[in-house]
Amino acid sequence: MTFGKGCHLHLIDGSAFIFRAYHALPPLTRKSDGLPIGAVAGFCNMLWGQLTQNRGKSGPTHIAVVFDYSSKTFRDEIYDKYKANRPDLPEDLRPQFPLTREATRAFNVACLEMEGYEADDIIATLARQATEAGGDVTIISSDKDLMQLVGNGVVMFDAMKSRTIDRDEVIEKFGVPPERVVDVQALAGDSVDNVPGAPGIGIKTAALLINEFGDLETLLARAGEIKQPKRREALEGSADLIRISKRLVTLDAHAPVTGTLDDLEVREPQPGPLMEFLSRMEFRTLTRRVAEALKIEAPAMPDNSLTPAHAAEPASSPAAEPDRVPFLHDAYECIRDRAALDRWIAAIRDAGHVAVDTETTSLDEMRADLVGISLAVVPGQACYIPLGHRQGGDLFAGDALTEGQLPADTVLAALKPVLEDEAILKIGQNMKYDWKIFARHGIRIAPFDDTMLMSYAMHAGLHNHGMDGLSDRYLGHKPIEIKSLLGSGKSAVTFDRVPVDTAVRYAAEDADVTLRLWQAFRPDLHRAQVTTVYETLERPLVPVLAEMEMAGIRVDPNVLSRMSNAFAQQMAGLEAGIQELAGQPFNVGSPKQLGEILFDVMGVPGGEKGKTGAYATGADVLEDIAANTDLGRPAELAARVLDWRQVSKLKSTYTDALQTHINPETGRVHTSYSIAGANTGRLASTDPNLQNIPVRTEEGRRIREAFVAGPGMRLVSLDYSQIELRILAHVADIPALKQAFRDGIDIHAMTASQMFNVPLDQMTLEVRRRAKAINFGVIYGISGFGLARNLRIPRAEAQAFIDTYFERFPGIREYMDATVAFAKDKGFVQTLFGRKIHTPEINAKGPTAGFARRAAINAPIQGAAADIIRRAMIRMPPAIAGLPARMLLQVHDELLFEVEDGAADDLIAAARRTMEGAAHPAVHLDVPLVVDAGQGANWAEAH
DNA sequence: TGCGTCACG
DNA sequence: GACGTACGTGACGCAC
Known part of the structure; x- marks a missing residue:
């Protein structure tokens, strides 16, 4: 026509x-x-x-x-x-x-x-x-x-x-x-x-x-x-x-x-290609409607093809409004027989997803015993399966399990196919915990979502990501506090002693809350444009970290206890000397008493009191006093207190405390990494913190000798060289810095040479030291005051250095200004990989603004480095799959491995390749990433 | 429980 | 012109 x-x-x-x-x-x-x-x-x-x-x-x-x-x-x-x-x-x-x-x-x-x-x-x-x-x-x-x-x-x-x-x-x-x-x-x-x-x-x-x-x-x-x-x-x-x-x-x-x-001209649809497209898209309803209209048969498709992100139920159901359903604790079901359990499993398969939470006897997953499991599929409807509750208080009942609980083995065997089913999404809050609990029972949860990590991807810098806080903030509901069940302090009991009726209300609520948080967060994740961050940098890290934590690292208690004894003697000697110098006994470990001795009793001039009214006696203060030999006795005393403090720190925080963290079953120390702890994307290590084991002083470094490889094994350490400065060179686009990294020359010496017009071959250590301090200062959002204090030089001199630096590398100031402007405009800053770090205080007045400003400058750099090592860690298990090796620890820019004798070089090659290429293909850096490696029988040798 | 101190990157 | 200041963490002991 x-x-x-x-x-x-x-x-x-x-x-x-x-x-x-x-x-x-x-x-x-x-x-x-x-x-x-x-x-x-x-x-x-x-x-x-x-x-x-x-x-x-x-x-x-x-x-x-x-x-x-x-x-x-x-x-x-x-x-x-x-x-x-x-x-x-x-x-x-x-x-x-x-x-x-x-x-x-x-x-x-x-x-x-x-x-x-x-x-x-x-x-x-x-x-x-x-x-x-x-x-x-x-x-x-x-x-x-x-x-x-x-x-x-x-x-x-x-x-x-x-x-x-x-x-x-x-x-x-x-x-x-x-x-x-x-x-x-x-x-x-x-x-x-x-x-x-x-x-x-x-x-x-x-x-x-x-x-x-x-x-x-x-x-x-x-x-x-x-x-x-x-x-x-x-x-x-x-x-x-x-x-x-x-x-x-x-x-x-x-x-x-x-x-x-x-x-x-209007043409009739061709049934073949149209049906192919619609079924490939998995549009179930539309495919059926179109097929009916064309009077043809609809191709077969699985049920529930589309995953509705916002509502578990069809949009017409009242359950689609997560905040409208009240929390009714009496409605939660307690699962005590096989029929009820099977009913729940059928409901989970029907829905295609389930919120899961475990109750145990300890926060330490390696020692925790499973006490119960809660599940939720629809908001307001949740259940608790008691497994390990015991008689409380009754001496004669002892440790006997209470009546009416399904055997744990039976329940775990029934849940395993669900928890491992590729087609059923498991939803948890802090999944790493539950993942490890189930892993110890031979169940590997997959696939899963984690509401804590969803919140972290969206809200880092705004608030914490604990369940109670998230529930209060996003659901308007304050969940039952665990303290009300267990008590606190010395009288606290473990969850297995909580009566089952009480436990149901608490535990099922947790699954209910988690499910509702997930429903609330799913659409927000897309809107905040952090889906990729969540899916590539947060969620996949969970099993990787879980495996590392379960592996643990072998620590030799004999080395530690010998050191503790030596430290104790050393401290006693120092203490006697200090008290003699003071002319009276006092608690050397009390900053308050020490300040009074130094500034009031001995009359050292220039004591400064902090906000609590106590004299400041930090290391920098004591160092100044110790260096002032005119003072005589007080200088000697300050020097000895510094020694005492160092030994005391090593003993209490490391050689003593680490011994208590050795798991009696494994003979190893199992730290726990928090994925959502640090705002910048860094991990944090707790219980114990294995990211701050001493290394800077000779005495401290000896503690690393207690971290040893298993029999027939070696420890291998790989660390990124100058990763934050490399990222700075890339994001601020500084040609001289980028070229220096490409040429592999000493970056601090290069900086010094450019700033002070000294040829590289005539560089003195002192000049290089200053340039190094400035380089780090830049990453931290430099100020004249801060640099002056760090280098112990007059403030005007420090400011002159900074001015010179900005003159030689004008791009740095542009980057800083642009980053702060971005933060002021958007309320967050971003890393190269899309991670958002919120800066709610950036428009504040007064000193707070200074903190927020420097944090905003630092976050994209520290955060990008964190993103890169996360990417490396996520790719590491497959990259070293053929080798008799496993990843044990992460220390921000370092990964520590344990590997069988003879395979260390192969491991280094594979791990180095993975780490150096970790930014690809998401980001192409203008500078190479360089990884240094070492190996040995213990961590001191490997580092 | 808050603070001061100090260990790490 | 004064304010205050390097960034990010966790664990310990003291004092309240």
């Missing part, structure tokens, strides 16, 4: 469809692989609706979906800031664009786009061609930019509101008829598209002026007649910008569209 009178062309604004679909729907994902697919689903539904509802005489004879080709168009040539304000595309939307093109073709509908032109221009051109040929046009869109086309056989149709937009509607919206709409838009401008317009003039005023003067050119020519001075000045001062604005908003009805209108 040749296009002409009686023909009706429908032009669908495809880009508008996509955005509306994206924002109208929760972030659905394809079940088989998690591909974000919500916008495609909405797009297909809307397109199908368009194709079906208008069949018959009022329906289209010709149809096309029109897309924007890319963000770059001829309008960018007219005005370089056009659409410059547009926020970045959500990361889960971008991959859906090509799929919507594919969908359009699958429905056998013409799909148009053209380089250099917006969809609106193509629509304008086709509408002109169609009306010139005598046909009618309906534009399926509600975009105000298309309203200039209305009239002369062209109407618009708002598909969301099922409302036709004709000439009257346009007049209602703009105050002028369609042919004058561009004049109004030119004057009013558009903040969304960054069309400048005239300052202070909105649509109302613009319409008023156009109606008074007739059209834009007349208005501009006679602007002098306008009475209101502000309007007059706005027009006279911005005439050029207004004319540019008009060119920006005027659609090009003569775009070089290829093909003819005849190509757009």
